[in-house]
Amino acid sequence: MVLCWIALPIFALLGIFSAKYRKLTKESLACLFKTITLQRCESGLDQRIRADITAKMMHTPQLAKLFYNHYKIIAFIFIILMLGSAYFSGIGVYNYVAYGNCNGEDSTAFCIFNVFENETPTTNSETPTNCTLPNASISLGGTPP
Amino acid sequence: MIFFTPEKIRQDFPFFKHNPGVTYFDNACMTLKPQTVIDALQDYYNHSACAGRSHHQLAENINEKILNARTTIRKFINAHHNEEILFTRNTTEGINLLAQSMQFQPGDEVIITDKEHNSNLVPWIRLQKKKKITLKILPSNKDNTFNFAAYEQLLTEKTKLVALHHRSNLDGVTLPAKKIIQKAHDNNTLVMLDGAQATPSMEINLKELDADFYAFSGHKLCGPTGTGILYGKKEQLEQLEPYNLGGETVTNTTYDHYELKPLPERFEAGLQDYAGILGLAAAINYLKKIGMDTISNHEEKLNKIMTEELKEVITILGPEDHKQRSNILSFTIQNLDIHNIARILSTGEKIMTRSGAHCVHAWFNNHQLPGSIRASIYFYNTEAEAQHFVEAVRNIIKLQ
Numbered sequence: 001m002v003l004c005w006i007a008l009p010i011f012a013l014l015g016i017f018s019a020k021y022r023k024l025t026k027e028s029l030a031c032l033f034k035t036i037t038l039q040r041c042e043s044g045l046d047q048r049i050r051a052d053i054t055a056k057m058m059h060t061p062q063l064a065k066l067f068y069n070h071y072k073i074i075a076f077i078f079i080i081l082m083l084g085s086a087y088f089s090g091i092g093v094y095n096y097v098a099y100g101n102c103n104g105e106d107s108t109a110f111c112i113f114n115v116f117e118n119e120t121p122t123t124n125s126e127t128p129t130n131c132t133l134p135n136a137s138i139s140l141g142g143t144p145p
Numbered sequence: 146m147i148f149f150t151p152e153k154i155r156q157d158f159p160f161f162k163h164n165p166g167v168t169y170f171d172n173a174c175m176t177l178k179p180q181t182v183i184d185a186l187q188d189y190y191n192h193s194a195c196a197g198r199s200h201h202q203l204a205e206n207i208n209e210k211i212l213n214a215r216t217t218i219r220k221f222i223n224a225h226h227n228e229e230i231l232f233t234r235n236t237t238e239g240i241n242l243l244a245q246s247m248q249f250q251p252g253d254e255v256i257i258t259d260k261e262h263n264s265n266l267v268p269w270i271r272l273q274k275k276k277k278i279t280l281k282i283l284p285s286n287k288d289n290t291f292n293f294a295a296y297e298q299l300l301t302e303k304t305k306l307v308a309l310h311h312r313s314n315l316d317g318v319t320l321p322a323k324k325i326i327q328k329a330h331d332n333n334t335l336v337m338l339d340g341a342q343a344t345p346s347m348e349i350n351l352k353e354l355d356a357d358f359y360a361f362s363g364h365k366l367c368g369p370t371g372t373g374i375l376y377g378k379k380e381q382l383e384q385l386e387p388y389n390l391g392g393e394t395v396t397n398t399t400y401d402h403y404e405l406k407p408l409p410e411r412f413e414a415g416l417q418d419y420a421g422i423l424g425l426a427a428a429i430n431y432l433k434k435i436g437m438d439t440i441s442n443h444e445e446k447l448n449k450i451m452t453e454e455l456k457e458v459i460t461i462l463g464p465e466d467h468k469q470r471s472n473i474l475s476f477t478i479q480n481l482d483i484h485n486i487a488r489i490l491s492t493g494e495k496i497m498t499r500s501g502a503h504c505v506h507a508w509f510n511n512h513q514l515p516g517s518i519r520a521s522i523y524f525y526n527t528e529a530e531a532q533h534f535v536e537a538v539r540n541i542i543k544l545q
Contacts, residue, residue: 044484051485054544055493061543068485068544 002075003046004031149439151527168496168530173314173521175364185427189420196419214426221429223350224376228408231375232417236341237264239360239375244268245388251277253305258283260315260508265339289463291320304334311343315505316463317473326355341365346440357381368428372421382408389414440524444472447522447531454535458542462517472522480545483516494537
């Protein structure tokens with residue numbers, strides 16, 4: 001159940017490219033809906049994800065055992081991290097839109113969006129923007145007149 | 146019989162070339178196809194023509210091949226006549242054909258065991274509701290073997306049919322068919338055997354067994370999917386009223402009358418799966434070259450390895466003795482979900498097993514079990530694969 005929640009945004013993103021993940025997204029959504037409406041999620045999707053992740057960890061049996069037996073706690077930690085990350089990202093985006101800086105008004109602290117902004121190429125009015133090839137003769141094919 | 150080495154035999158199966166590293170232990174569901182079967186299918190489509198009803202040269206060629214295929218299949222199960230071999234899509238269709246075509250009266254009794262595949266349960270439940278027959282469920286012994294004493298008690302003068310699996314897809318246990326049939330015949334009762342699991346690795350001799358009906362599938366014995374056989378004794382098939390009628394089942398019709406064709410055509414309505422039938426014959430010829438005894442001995446050898454190595458740490462369904470379970474190791478592991486185990490085996494180790502109720506839901510419901518993991522072996526599996534399976538299961542057990 002908890003694994004379905006975490007998987008939902010990932011499946012939704014991958015679903016843009018693959019029908020397989022669209023189906024999984026629907027399953028995750030149905031699971032989420034059932035949880036919200038206090039019903040039991042019986043799709044088995046979380047168990048499949050649990051088994052698949054465990055299978056990938058089998059070369060380290062202790063790690064696989066830890067994940068297999070505590071996957072709900074681990075998934076909850078990831079959900080909290082995901083929600084926290086989403087919250088702070090939201091504030092950052094709001095600040096950037098409102099003040100031009102993701103850390104708030106008058107802040108000079110590092111902002112990732114400013115980095116992207118500074119990397120935008122500027123045009124110098126004295127430098128021609130078109131590319132010229134001196135003494136070059138370009139043939140476009142065909143018979144000359 | 147050819148000199149048998151599974152490693153060499155695997156070269157006949159394109160599957161292994163296309164799926165390197167995969168261990169296929171889901172043979173009770175469907176077996177892999179050798180190149181000779183694939184070639185037979187392709188050959189049919191390269192030369193296909195309307196068979197059965199047309200009389201041109203190409204149709205005659207196909208008709209002759211189909212006749213030869215029917216003979217091959219008849220010899221495979223050692224039946225008396227070609228007319229006794231009916232082509233179906235699979236075992237399920239064979240059993241349904243019988244259930245729908247036999248003339249039952251209210252109160253007639255049908256006996257099945259408590260661990261029949263749904264294919265040999267649901268048709269009889271429907272008849273119980275539609276035709277008011279009495280369906281009697283024969284309980285197995287505690288170790289899932291056949292309870293002969295209970296069987297004798299269930300037989301009455303009203304028992305019209307005993308419909309049993311020959312070999313169980315749940316645990317691989319083979320029923321004492323000859324003894325069961327003798328007892329039923331002493332009671333003037335007919336016997337139908339579901340041979341889906343038995344035919345892939347058992348020598349079937351219907352002259353000796355004396356079963357009245359015998360159904361099996363092609364896809365479980367290296368044949369194409371969508372192919373199956375219902376054998377019936379000639380005199381019994383003639384008593385049946387075909388439930389599926391149409392093209393090729395009649396010699397002539399008026400607007401209010403039809404004349405049925407003789408056996409077996411009257412039961413084979415519509416254009417048949419000729420490619421599949423030829424593929425099935427090719428599969429049977431291939432198995433005969435290997436030898437049924439060789440196949441069963443090899444299955445027993447691998448099942449022994451798996452059983453002996455794991456019996457202390459898993460719960461085996463059916464008898465612990467591997468010799469009684471032919472090619473099947475059906476098991477659960479305490480505190481671990483069966484579907485998770487099968488998924489870890491598949492994703493992590495490329496070992497394909499089956500998890501769930503294996504279409505024997507009634508048995509699992511009765512025993513209040515969610516299902517089991519079933520590893521089913523065939524002649525192309527190797528000792529190395531059996532060892533790999535053992536190691537993988539041992540690692541999974543560490544998750545507890």
